[in-house]
Amino acid sequence: MLGYIIQRLIQSAFVMLAMSALVFLGVYAIGNPIDVLISPDATQDIREATIRHYGLDQPLWRQYLAFLGRLLQGDLGRSFVLNIPVLHLVLSRLPATLELALTSVLIGAFIGIPLGIYAGYRPESPVSKAIMAASVLGFSVPTFWVGLILILTFAVNLDWLPAGDRGPTVEVFGVGWSFLTWEGLRFMALPALNLSLFKLAMLIRLSRAGTREIMLSDTVKFARAAGLTDFTILRRHVLRLISIPLVTVFGLEFGSTLAFAVVTETIFSWPGVGKLIIDSITSLDRPVMVGYLILVAFLFVTINLVVDLTYAVLDPRLRRGRRV
């Protein structure tokens, strides 16, 4: 097991290295940052001084190594626009997105998986058919439209929940969190619901497909022959057997929600990283874009690592070699 973890960590390091090269090439080497940094009518001296200052007179590989060196020290550069360290900036916004993304995937999992298992267990029942029809809506209706409808319904017409903003937060470890107070949860409810709809639909369909397949397997037949109740079979056999694909999707969805909750965050003015990246793109704030992309890559690699380790927990066949 330890060997497996070490092997995975080394793999992750290589992925990060490749990612840093891609991001560097994509953002630093294409186009000239100097055009953004200084006004076109600056003197040649100022131009050259600035180029030297940012190391842009160096060959590409030296620039990359310098970038990598700073990266390893945790230095992602300073924002051109706000002139504060990028790491600082992203980390100050990340908790808001983190709790929003986590809440939405958890809503998706805790509601979607039971509904999907039921729909797979009783595929012919009207309730199951209603669940499946609703899941098609969850897939096909665009997020921004659902967000607007949610605001219109619950904030404007019914006036039950706030329409946007983060609301009050509670400081824990020097970071503000919304989920610890009722008022904070009220502010989080609509954006989290909006983000969760797609995941809900996806997890419903995945759990249903898995359940249907496993309900016909000999494992379930044998469990039934032993006199187990259907509830026990679903809870102990089926849930465990379908959990591996579910964990994969859960991890991927969590990662992509963290990185790309842009639309929802914009609609609900949620001060997360999604809004940050949109703002930095509009103002051509390159260090923020690079730092953000590096952090997103890091989050994805970490989540995938956790997912792979979860596989080993869930499936004993991955833990030890076959012993005959």
Place this chain on the structure above:
Amino acid sequence: MTAALLQVRDLRTHFETRAGTIKAVDGISFTLERGEILGLVGESGSGKSVTGFSLIGLLDAPGRIAGGSVMFRGQELVGLRQAEMRKLRGKRIAMIFQDPAATLNPVLTIGQQMAMAVQAHGGGGEGAALALAARSLVRVGIPDAAARLNAYPHEFSGGMRQRVAIAIALLHEPELIIADEPTTALDVSIQAQILAEMKTLAQESGTALIWISHDLAIVSSLADRVIVLYLGRIVEYGSVSDVLRAPLHPYTRGLLDSLPALAAPGQKLTQIPGSTPSPLNVPPGCPFAPRCSHATDLCRSEPPRVGDQRHGAFCHHPLSVAP
């Protein structure tokens, strides 16, 4: 006279499909005494497995019991509520399947799976359940049983896995075990071991066995009586020695002739001509008539009947006279 353990009368199991009704089991009757071993023999599609699943109430949709009666310990099982049927399953009627690699859950330990099977019928706490599980593993000859409870199915060999499945079936000392080709997926040497052990276990605990197999040779080494099925109907029944020594039905004869073990060395194996007709289109009269060399017009129009003999065949022209 005490009632038989199991009394099946005119059991009919149908599958409604778009193409029509498949009569997978079409009027099967037999009785089974306590501790008796009955072999159900037939080719694929003969309805032998469906018969087993009908008895234990585990038919997959769209299969359903369309008629007949299954009396088990004086209780009618046909039409019994699912909740009542569940209480019998595992407790009084157990079932073993063909492929132990598919029946055991790969992500749960043997102990977890056995404890669930114990607790499905009361069985008290986890500790008591595991102790019972370990005793059952010892009975089926698994060494170091208590430690093996923490192992996963993939850590066992095929034969050992099937022993675990048998141990699960034996947990509650059921009166009847339905075994659906449980040795087909195993090596021949392991087959022989499992067969011998099953026979001993059944004798020790007085458990009756219904052994479903396509292999007459296996059944002959194990069973007391045998029923030969063809297209959902019984074609011949009787004690193993009677049926094997003096088969009455041309189909049974054909099955015996196609057994490699019984053929003379160097001789070509005999095949039954033709193939099993579609279950959607069962011939009128004797279902075997289109493939039978002895068939007459009577066979093609009139379903054969049988009297009340101990060894009988549903055949208008039996190969020898029944005793």
